[in-house]
């Protein structure tokens with residue numbers, strides 16, 4: 001193996017030209033690898049990503065399947081990283097929406113870059129996982145010690161989960177960890193994941209940080225040290241957005257190291273919806289009250305130790321400051337204020353018109369918020385006093401109780417910050433979607449709030465922040481108006497550079513067959529449509545081949561499965577019968593053994609599923625995947641956009657999904673097969689034909705449907 005390209009010499013990349021020379025050299029090496037085909041579009045994408053990142057300007061690139069976009073943006077970002085590096089590394093962070101893509105990057109693309117000597121070693125890249133995937137030794141010790149009379153502090157009301165069974169489970173995890181048989185990453189636990197994992201998973205709310213006696217050996221902190229050494233970090237969208245939010249609120253707690261990084265969002269068409277999730281909050285009022293109940297012993301505990309009483313007095317804190325009564329009553333008052341609200345019977349939800357709360361609800365929420373803020377402040381002050389004190393050095397017997405108090409402060413502090421955030425967003429005057437849920441036996445009530453769009457969230461986290469320089473890449477970013485809608489939904493404005501790579505697959509070799517059905521999937525024709533589908537679908541399947549059927553809803557899949565089972569028996573595999581991983585494994589195994597297999601799936605299988613060659617020669621699409629506007633956010637959007645909702649929201653969203661669906665057929669340049677669509681709206685409506693035109697360049701033809709027998713006239 002030859003030398004790694006000397007990218008350590010940053011002076012080579014002083015100008016864009018030098019960076020481009022570096023990129024050209026990368027492709028020269030890649031081109032020497034057996035089977036690697038360098039494509040012009042790929043080189044251009046690398047250059048554009050590098051150029052935009054060096055100029056600190058966001059870029060969005062649409063790159064169809066097969067263009068080699070992952071290698072392209074990796075090479076571009078690595079070149080930019082070298083160009084921007086001073087004394088400090090500027091790491092590259094890749095954010096994906098699916099685990100499948102992370103696996104492909106780590107097992108496919110990175111080894112290729114290592115073979116081409118562009119990346120030194122596979123150890124230069126790591127997968128970043130959320131905190132909750134790591135073992136919190138302190139929590140485990142705490143639970144484990146609860147059975148040990150000598151170590152019981154009798155300070156707090158314990159949660160119902162912390163029982164003897166949990167303790168046995170936790171002791172076994174501690175043994176594995178102490179014995180060196182396990183590194184504390186739940187994904188590498190030598191046994192199946194213990195049932196009590198959530199009790200011992202690391203959480204920011206209960207982490208004691210430097211005050212933790214296991215700080216130096218903590219699995220989570222060890223993983224963060226590995227991250228700080230990495231040149232390339234592979235993470236998911238949620239984790240990256242959490243890092244960006246954390247970096248704003250508390251920079252020292254940010255998940256990723258360093259001040260700045262180069263960020264590539266792959267599968268970026270998910271980003272606007274991910275941002276909506278980040279800006280949302282919900283509170284189950286009854287759960288909040290139950291958790292506050294666990295605080296009852298907090299003051300009782302520290303009041304039993306004279307030194308701790310004096311410590312709290314010095315901090316001007318009294319038992320009264322930790323009295324949860326005001327907040328509990330406030331939350332009960334909020335629940336009472338919802339009692340006159342009538343929820344929709346199908347969803348048990350009620351959406352406040354235009355996001356404006358009724359006066360009584362607003363008053364109750366504001367009242368509860370005032371109490372929550374006071375309590376939160378007291379816990380913060382208690383925590384600060386406990387962290388500062390040197391009592392454990394003077395009186396070692398206080399080390400345990402103080403550790404326990406800090407743990408409780410962290411736990412309740414986190415509970416309170418969720419309550420404060422939820423109530424703040426719920427009672428804020430801004431334009432957001434607000435709704436309540438009431439249901440169950442006994443009845444529980446929850447409050448919910450969500451932004452209509454994620455643009456403001458991304459503006460705050462990405463565009464108005466210095467932390468990340470961003471590239472967004474996907475096979476489906478554009479719609480009928482090019483990049484305009486994506487640009488607006490991510491809130492980036494005109495500064496966004498855009499580019500589109502031409503498709504390289506010979507789509508014309510394959511056909512989309514549009515079955516000329518008499519009925520459409522519309523609600524008013526649904527029954528007849530299902531009957532017609534039951535007649536026509538089996539006639540379009542060859543049971544000896546690999547087929548993927550994509551259903552827009554579980555109810556439609558359930559309506560068709562009896563027919564498919566009757567015609568094809570064991571050849572049918574349906575999502576839900578097995579986990580998706582097992583299902584795909586079984587499907588491939590059958591094809592490998594020369595048998596046919598018919599895989600039936602829902603939306604989750606319409607994206608990211610890689611079934612090349614014989615694994616999938618028929619893709620059957622039942623209907624255009626329109627979202628049913630049942631969620632409060634979608635309903636409000638429909639109201640706000642009025643007549644424009646269909647053109648501005650429903651149709652572009654459905655087009656993105658439809659492109660993903662037809663994209664399941666061709667995974668490699670040589671793939672051959674056909675796509676069959678049972679939705680006549682693509683033939684007969686103007687907007688349907690517009691959608692058809694926007695699909696990749698398959699040959700398209702309409703095919704006659706088998707006709708349902710006419711009902712026999714009864715004389």
Ligand code: SF4
Pocket residue numbers: 135136137138139202203206207208209212213214215218219220221
């Ligand atoms: S440092 Fe935090 S996460 Fe790690 S063991 Fe201690 S409390 Fe748990």
